Amino acid sequence: MKIIPPEKWLPCDGIVLEEKAECAVRSNSHVLVIAGPGAGKTELLAQKAAYLLQTNRCMDPQKILAISFKTDAAQNLKERVEKRCGTEAKYRFVSMTFDAFAKNLLDHFLFALPAELRPQSDYLVNDDIVIDAAFTKVGYRNPAGLSPSRLKNFYDSALAAVTLPIATDGLAENVWSLLLKGFDDCKSTLTFKMITMLAKYMIETNLPIKRALQLTYSYIFLDEFQDTTGMQYAFVKQCFLGSDSKITAVGDNKQRIMVWAGALKGIFLAFNNEFKPEPVRLVMNHRSAPRLVALQKEMYVSLKEKATEVNTSSKWNPTDGDIALVIADNETIEAQAIVEDIMCKIAEGIEPYDICILCKQLPPNYAPVIISELANHEVRARIENEYQDLIKEPVVDLLLKVMLCSLNRKRPHDWELIEDSLIDIWGIGTTQGDEAYDQMQDRLFAKADELKKQMTETPDRANWHNILADLMRFMDISGIKAKFPAYRQGVYLEELFTKFENLFWTELDTASDNWQLAIENFCGLHSIPIMTIHKSKGLEYSAVYFIGLEDSAFWNFRHQPEEDRCAFFVALSRAKKSITFTYCKRRTNFQAPFQRHNEINELFDLLQRPGMAEVKEVTELPVV
DNA sequence: CCCTTTAAGCTTTTT
DNA sequence: GCTTAAAGGG
Numbered sequence: 001m002k003i004i005p006p007e008k009w010l011p012c013d014g015i016v017l018e019e020k021a022e023c024a025v026r027s028n029s030h031v032l033v034i035a036g037p038g039a040g041k042t043e044l045l046a047q048k049a050a051y052l053l054q055t056n057r058c059m060d061p062q063k064i065l066a067i068s069f070k071t072d073a074a075q076n077l078k079e080r081v082e083k084r085c086g087t088e089a090k091y092r093f094v095s096m097t098f099d100a101f102a103k104n105l106l107d108h109f110l111f112a113l114p115a116e117l118r119p120q121s122d123y124l125v126n127d128d129i130v131i132d133a134a135f136t137k138v139g140y141r142n143p144a145g146l147s148p149s150r151l152k153n154f155y156d157s158a159l160a161a162v163t164l165p166i167a168t169d170g171l172a173e174n175v176w177s178l179l180l181k182g183f184d185d186c187k188s189t190l191t192f193k194m195i196t197m198l199a200k201y202m203i204e205t206n207l208p209i210k211r212a213l214q215l216t217y218s219y220i221f222l223d224e225f226q227d228t229t230g231m232q233y234a235f236v237k238q239c240f241l242g243s244d245s246k247i248t249a250v251g252d253n254k255q256r257i258m259v260w261a262g263a264l265k266g267i268f269l270a271f272n273n274e275f276k277p278e279p280v281r282l283v284m285n286h287r288s289a290p291r292l293v294a295l296q297k298e299m300y301v302s303l304k305e306k307a308t309e310v311n312t313s314s315k316w317n318p319t320d321g322d323i324a325l326v327i328a329d330n331e332t333i334e335a336q337a338i339v340e341d342i343m344c345k346i347a348e349g350i351e352p353y354d355i356c357i358l359c360k361q362l363p364p365n366y367a368p369v370i371i372s373e374l375a376n377h378e379v380r381a382r383i384e385n386e387y388q389d390l391i392k393e394p395v396v397d398l399l400l401k402v403m404l405c406s407l408n409r410k411r412p413h414d415w416e417l418i419e420d421s422l423i424d425i426w427g428i429g430t431t432q433g434d435e436a437y438d439q440m441q442d443r444l445f446a447k448a449d450e451l452k453k454q455m456t457e458t459p460d461r462a463n464w465h466n467i468l469a470d471l472m473r474f475m476d477i478s479g480i481k482a483k484f485p486a487y488r489q490g491v492y493l494e495e496l497f498t499k500f501e502n503l504f505w506t507e508l509d510t511a512s513d514n515w516q517l518a519i520e521n522f523c524g525l526h527s528i529p530i531m532t533i534h535k536s537k538g539l540e541y542s543a544v545y546f547i548g549l550e551d552s553a554f555w556n557f558r559h560q561p562e563e564d565r566c567a568f569f570v571a572l573s574r575a576k577k578s579i580t581f582t583y584c585k586r587r588t589n590f591q592a593p594f595q596r597h598n599e600i601n602e603l604f605d606l607l608q609r610p611g612m613a614e615v616k617e618v619t620e621l622p623v624v
Numbered sequence: 625c626c627c628t629t630t631a632a633g634c635t636t637t638t639t
Numbered sequence: 640g641c642t643t644a645a646a647g648g649g
Contacts, residue, residue: 485639
């Protein structure tokens with residue numbers, strides 16, 4: 001690849017970076033980028049990767065390591081970088097999750113661990129039954145009578161509290177020993193935290209591996225830095241603190257909504273003290289319209305954030321952006337008001353997938369009335385949870401792609417992906433040459449033809465089951481299990497398969513044998529997504545409806561006011577053009593129907609400040 | 625069988 | 640806090 005001198009390098013694809021962002025891209029020290037919603041954090045990382053690779057500041061063959069929390073975030077970043085700087089990124093930009101990074105290290109250097117800390121190489125991950133059995137075996141009988149979920153929590157934190165090497169002779173230490181080596185009929189089993197602990201210990205005790213790691217990765221990207229847990233941070237420090245590798249951490253303390261799950265509150269401060277990064281604050285909000293940004297800025301005070309400048313994109317007029325607070329008598333009227341508004345948006349040409357309905361928690365308690373009211377207007381809406389859990393699974397993705405490609409051959413990108421996967425799953429090595437490859441292609445094309453024929457007939461339930469089972473057999477279930485270790489465990493793959501079969505069947509059923517449409521519907525291309533605030537993090541929608549700005553939805557506000565304010569901020573900042581909050585005086589389908597907003601009154605006050613939200617009281621018309 | 629009481633979970637991800 | 644589901648009581 002041609003090396004571009006740094007002073008001649010320009011951001012790829014005609015992207016214009018704000019001045020501070022370009023500083024962060026070109027910085028050669030550790031950097032802490034604090035950037036609000038819509039500032040273009042992913043783009044900044046993608047451009048920085050392009051800069052480092054294209055100018056050879058990340059010297060060939062050294063690599064960039066990007067660490068995210070979720071697989072889809074890691075995937076997105078990888079794709080963005082490949083789009084920005086092409087094939088070079090395939091080999092020298094490594095994007096993965098924290099857990100994948102730890103597990104790869106552990107698996108790769110398993111024999112660097114002392115024998116007493118070394119698990120079997122085919123260890124299970126996070127197997128609840130084995131972990132419970134291990135605690136039981138060492139004599140733990142749940143004396144406090146913890147509920148199942150609390151018990152699981154206790155197991156996890158007890159195991160995470162052990163220090164390596166295992167020195168003392170306590171409960172958790174004994175369980176560690178059992179889990180490491182396996183016991184009775186159980187294989188070695190590790191929790192995700194144990195994997196990180198072992199990986200960290202390995203780096204701590206093996207200078208050559210540590211050096212090799214530091215030499216391999218000269219730049220480290222940490223995405224969503226505000227969500228980093230203490231253990232993850234300790235691991236990163238163990239790997240890279242004091243080395244020449246430069247860390248670029250990107251995050252937003254105003255969107256810190258994972259503290260309850262272990263995110264370290266003082267992470268920015270700790271990073272500042274220990275790595276002395278160059279601080280960068282981005283001031284652009286490319287996402288939201290000016291009036292929405294004004295509301296976001298009003299939140300800054302309650303989020304204990306300095307009222308820094310935020311600039312909006314020039315694509316907006318200064319008066320753009322709609323904020324509404326709907327005060328409804330009951331959930332039927334609430335639904336009618338929302339649906340009326342949504343129908344206007346759709347009439348304006350906004351696609352359903354660009355509209356989002358958010359709840360603080362438990363969408364099933366709030367969504368049904370709205371879903372049926374939307375259905376009356378022929379608009380689909382669905383709670384995303386189980387769909388997303390399925391869609392993110394690589395095997396489901398593969399199944400959908402095979403179906404799509406069978407329907408329509410003109411999908412070169414998907415074909416390539418299927419072929420690559422099959423080469424992997426069927427174990428076709430490069431040594432076998434072109435013949436094996438051609439054979440694979442022939443079989444795939446034959447299968448695609450067969451599938452296409454099957455998809456022209458109207459399937460019934462049993463029929464669909466057979467088609468799917470056939471397809472799984474074709475791809476080779478044991479091969480899939482070999483490629484994806486997660487599917488090897490217990491009945492995971494079988495359950496996944498059943499869930500997919502059932503959910504997809506409802507789509508096939510309603511799409512009346514239009515397979516293409518069924519697939520699109522399954523992927524959420526034609527429906528309004530309904531989800532929790534937490535699930536919406538990182539996403540953006542033209543119009544957002546936040547349902548239930550009520551005390552009962554924010555039941556934990558007293559105990560975690562900061563985090564709930566952040567949650568409100570996250571919900572608010574998903575919207576590009578309009579945001580609507582609803583407050584329902586009476587939810588007649590609830591056991592305690594009367595809703596208040598005493599506890600979260602500060603959020604109401606904010607919306608009711610002059611010039612902020614349009615307050616719409618909707619009441620039942622008296623029946624004449 | 626119906627009514628009352630109690631317990632559990634609620635916001636997450638990761639191979 | 641509040642909902643839901645399961646268990647308990649008559």
